[in-house]
Amino acid sequence: xxxxxxxxxxxxxxxxxxxxATDRPRQVRVEPTGEATVLPPRTDGVPDAGWDERGxxxxxxxxxxxxxxxxxxxxxxxxxxxxxxxxxxxxxxxxHPEVPSVDASLDAVVRDLSDPRPPRDxxxxxxxxxxxxxxxxxxxxxxxxCEATEPDHGTPDVxxxxxxxASSDAGREDDGERRSAGDESVxxxxxxxxxxxxxxDRRLALAERLASATTLDEAGAAVAEAGGLAGVRxxxxxxTADRERLRALAERVERLRERAERVDVPTETLxxxxxxxx
Amino acid sequence: xxxxxxxxxxxxxxxTVAYNLGAALDAxxxxxxxxxxxxxxxxxxxxxxxxxxxxxxxxxVREGGPVxxxxxxxxxxxxxxxxxxxxxxxxxxVERHYGTVVLDCPAGLGSDVGLPLLVAEASVLVTTxxxxxxxxxxxxxxxxxxxxxxxxAVALNRSGETPPTDRVARTFGAPVVAVPxxxxxxxxxxxxxxxxxxxxxxxxxFCELAGRVRSVSR
Numbered sequence: 465x466x467x468x469x470x471x472x473x474x475x476x477x478x479x480x481x482x483x484x485a486t487d488r489p490r491q492v493r494v495e496p497t498g499e500a501t502v503l504p505p506r507t508d509g510v511p512d513a514g515w516d517e518r519g520x521x522x523x524x525x526x527x528x529x530x531x532x533x534x535x536x537x538x539x540x541x542x543x544x545x546x547x548x549x550x551x552x553x554x555x556x557x558x559x560h561p562e563v564p565s566v567d568a569s570l571d572a573v574v575r576d577l578s579d580p581r582p583p584r585d586x587x588x589x590x591x592x593x594x595x596x597x598x599x600x601x602x603x604x605x606x607x608x609x610c611e612a613t614e615p616d617h618g619t620p621d622v623x624x625x626x627x628x629x630a631s632s633d634a635g636r637e638d639d640g641e642r643r644s645a646g647d648e649s650v651x652x653x654x655x656x657x658x659x660x661x662x663x664x665d666r667r668l669a670l671a672e673r674l675a676s677a678t679t680l681d682e683a684g685a686a687v688a689e690a691g692g693l694a695g696v697r698x699x700x701x702x703x704t705a706d707r708e709r710l711r712a713l714a715e716r717v718e719r720l721r722e723r724a725e726r727v728d729v730p731t732e733t734l735x736x737x738x739x740x741x742x
Numbered sequence: 743x744x745x746x747x748x749x750x751x752x753x754x755x756x757x758t759v760a761y762n763l764g765a766a767l768d769a770x771x772x773x774x775x776x777x778x779x780x781x782x783x784x785x786x787x788x789x790x791x792x793x794x795x796x797x798x799x800x801x802x803v804r805e806g807g808p809v810x811x812x813x814x815x816x817x818x819x820x821x822x823x824x825x826x827x828x829x830x831x832x833x834x835x836v837e838r839h840y841g842t843v844v845l846d847c848p849a850g851l852g853s854d855v856g857l858p859l860l861v862a863e864a865s866v867l868v869t870t871x872x873x874x875x876x877x878x879x880x881x882x883x884x885x886x887x888x889x890x891x892x893x894x895a896v897a898l899n900r901s902g903e904t905p906p907t908d909r910v911a912r913t914f915g916a917p918v919v920a921v922p923x924x925x926x927x928x929x930x931x932x933x934x935x936x937x938x939x940x941x942x943x944x945x946x947x948f949c950e951l952a953g954r955v956r957s958v959s960r
Contacts, residue, residue: 560884563851568890570827573856580776580826580854582818 465490465524467545477503477533480542484528491548492528495519497541500534510575513567523551664706671703743842743959744833745769746862746891749869750878752849755899756868759921759951760846763866764809766952769842772833773814774858776821778848790815792832793824799832800839812836826853830861842959849878851885859889864958866951867914868897871906876913883914895954897921897947917954921947 469482478500484492495518496502504515514522520530534542566576670690677683690696745767747760757773764771773789786804787797789812803812815821837843845858859865865886869879883893893916898905901920911918 560881563881563884563888566856566885566888568860568888570830570857570860573853573860573889574827577851577853577856580848580852581822581824582777584822587818587822 465547467543469541469543471538471542473537474533477535478537478542479531479533480538481529481531482543482545484524484530484545486524486526486547489523489525489551491521491551492524493519493521493546493548494530495544495546496532496534497539497544498536500536500538503533503535505532507575510571513572513575516569664710667699667702667706671699674699743767743769743864743955744837744845744862745843745894745955746845746847746858746865746886747868747897748847748855748859748865748882748886749867749875750849750851750880750882751869751875754868754870754875754879755897755921756849757846759866759868759897759899759948760844761809762945762948763951763955764811764844766948767842767844767955769844770803770810770812770836770840771844771846772812772836772858774829774845774854775814775848776824776826776854777818788813788815788820789829789832790817790820790824793826793828794820795825795828799835803836803840810840826857829857833858833861851881855882855885856889859886859891862891864894864955865891866894866897866955867916868899869910870900871898871902871910876910880913892958894958895919895951897951899923919947919951919954 465487466485467482469480472479472481480496482494484494502515502517502519504511504520506512514520515532520532522528564576566572670686674683674686674690674696677686687693687696690699745763747756747763749756757775760771763769776789776793787802789802791797792799792802792812799812803810833843833845845862847855847858849855867879867883867886869875879896886893893914896910896914896916896918898907898910898918899921900923901907902923905918905920907918907920
């Protein structure tokens with residue numbers, strides 16, 4: 465069993481690289497020395513498997529490289545490596561081949577099981593809120609005074625109206641997303657459609673002001689209204705998505721109209737053959 | 743006491759069992775299905791707001807109906823804007839305030855099932871007798887074990903006249919409570935009424951389940 469490390473100063477932090485080697489599988493615990501806070505490697509904001517707030521626990525079978533940062537200059541040696549014998553061959557829980565092994569910790573559950581949130585692509589463009597965040601972007605305990613994340617005011621109206629709990633309760637029950645499979649089965653709530661069209665109307669009006677500016681002053685005012693050049697670009701992207709969505713919507717409306725034209729409900733026939741009184 | 747009602751497969755009656763167990767245990771039922779909520783909702787903040795940091799969990803609990811409920815939002819954008827990890831702290835806050843929480847888990851084996859199982863100290867597995875549902879329930883049980891949410895009982899829903907309780911008990915290594923199929927249960931739930939108030943047989947099954955849950959409660 466062997467451990468080698470290097471340290472590298474990076475701003476106010478120190479990067480520690482450690483290479484562990486064994487000739488047989490061994491459990492190991494790695495912690496920095498001193499009072500330094502560990503900043504473990506993360507994926508999507510979640511510490512990688514084996515890492516906690518004090519260090520790393522895992523199994524080395526052959527060689528294993530680890531890298532992490534500490535908030536301060538560590539002591540010398542920078543890490544404490546504790547070898548803890550062979551891995552546990554007697555798992556506590558009955559496993560299932562199709563069920564991933566997952567530690568009973570918040571980070572492990574989020575990391576090892578799939579993200580429950582619908583993918584961004586599944587959300588109609590005008591409906592997605594600008595406050596979508598990834599886990600870990602903002603830590604907030606239940607007891608904290610937790611402020612709602614406000615939409616980004618620096619860009620034009622490229623998202624939908626925000627979901628203010630105080631104002632959006634009406635119609636919440638039917639936000640228009642309880643949709644069943646099938647091309648024509650999507651029935652948007654009127655208010656949602658109205659909101660989407662209103663947002664689109666605002667985007668188009670802004671785009672028209674940008675396009676119709678003929679003097680430098682007008683152009684400058686329109687760009688400022690759009691939230692700067694970044695806002696102009698965001699508006700351009702949003703309109704590209706809008707065009708696609710409007711085309712799809714128009715096609716759907718046309719298909720529905722054609723079907724509605726073709727079909728007649730044979731009420732009289734059904735009444736006669738069913739033997740019921742009209 | 744935090745109890746997760748899970749099952750693996752969709753449509754086996756998890757929400758029905760969770761809602762009626764909530765009634766029998768005088769618990770708050772949390773609709774933890776971020777993408778497809780199906781417990782009665784109303785107006786006011788919901789779980790999407792809680793998990794997005796816009797509302798405290800306790801203030802999102804609706805106390806007006808026969809069962810206290812923390813409903814989930816029903817919009818995809820609302821689900822997208824959440825941080826699912828907040829569920830753990832939210833449920834613990836509700837437990838501190840109300841005492842008992844029943845978590846109605848979604849189908850599948852994603853982290854929206856894992857997080858309720860992580861925060862729960864015990865679980866009830868819901869399945870129907872058909873093979874597909876049982877296979878999914880076996881996976882759900884394995885995940886519950888991974889996350890240390892001990893299996894209290896299996897609710898064998900829509901169990902028919904001769905429920906295969908012994909076989910199911912052997913499969914899961916836990917007591918099985920047969921829940922008879924009663925249209926009134928589903929009808930009552932759609933109207934916000936737990937089974938105990940609409941159907942005696944099914945109500946008894948939920949009382950038995952609740953008794954088993956209480957027996958393991960700390």
